Amino acid sequence: MDRVAEILAEASAEAVEPRFRALAAGEVMEKAPGEVVTIADREAEEIIARRLRELLPVPVVGEEAVAADPALARALHDEPAAWLVDPVDGTANFVAGRPEYAVMCSLVRTGQTVASWIWQPATATCYRAELGAGAWRDDHRLTRPPAPQDAAALRGSVKSRFLDPEHHERLRANVSVFAEVSPGRHAAGIEYPDLVEGRVDFILYWRTLPWDHAPGSLLVTEAGGVSARLDGSPYRPEAPGCEDGLLVAADPQTWELTRKILLAD
Incomplete structure (x- = not known):
């Protein structure tokens, strides 16, 4: 667990942080309509993928590698184990000079996330979770505070x-029935920790790219929260294309209440 956290922080220091608010012309490209990628994303993913393979030699399903070759995502189900990597989560924030971005990684075994890491460079904070072993912010074990009833x-x-x-x-x-509903912070690596820390009580996502949601979903569930599809089935990382909703909440009661309100006719 510690070595993967070090890999993310090292890759961030090498390839990402030096370019924050310092991207040169030509270092930001459009990879899909409305979605950008930077040289920082690509270089950080190369560094992380190489070092993760040295640690555990299994396939690496990286966001930028899958953008070039979508078939790579099949490893999430075809292989006994695979790494998932999001080299810069919140790329649009990063490009705009906003500090709400993260570097993320997960380990998936037989289709289930078993470990995850979220590195937030702006605050030098590491969130990590291990299936059955809890959720942590740096050296502090996390338990989601109770949500209002x-x-x-x-x-x-x-x-x-x-x-x-x-x-x-x-x-x-x-x-309209809730106290406050925002459009989010445009980075799953910021939003999931916000929920675990009690800054929000629920998040509804629709598109659920695996590198965005595997790390935070494990963090939430290991802290006592819920991350489940709208039919109630627990979240599992799926290849890109799955858009059937994901509701994340502080606890089972909040999940049920929020789902009932959000889906009411």
Whole structure:
């Protein structure tokens, strides 16, 4: 666990942090409509992938490698074990000079996330989780604080960018009962720790790319929260293309209450 945390921090120091608010012309590219990638993403992923293979020689499913060759994502289900890497989570924030970005990694065995790491360079903070062994911020073990039982006191975020119009309109009408609902901070590596630390009580995602959600989902569940599909099935990392929703909440009661309100006709 410690060595992987060191790898993420080292790669961040080598390839990411020196370019924060210092990206040169030509170092930011569009890889899909509305989505950017930087030289920092690509170089950090190369460093992390190489060092992770030295630690455990299994396939590395990296966000940028999969963008070039989508078939690489099959390793999540075809191989007994695989690394998942998001070299710069929150790339749009990074490009804009906002400090809400992270470097993330997970280890997946037989389709289940068994360990995860989130490095937040702006605060030099490492979040990590191990299946059955708990969740941690640096050396401090994390337990999610209780959420309010009244929906009118709950705070959360709804990620509506990839919602279809029907769901978008339904959610817009339903969220008014909560104390506060924001569009989020545009980086899963910031949002999941926010939930574990008690800054929000729930998050609704729609598109669930595995490198974005495997690290934080394990962190949340090991801290006592819930990360589940809208049908109640526990989150497992899926290859890109899965867009059937993911609701993350402070505890089972909050998950059930939030789901009931969000999906109400």
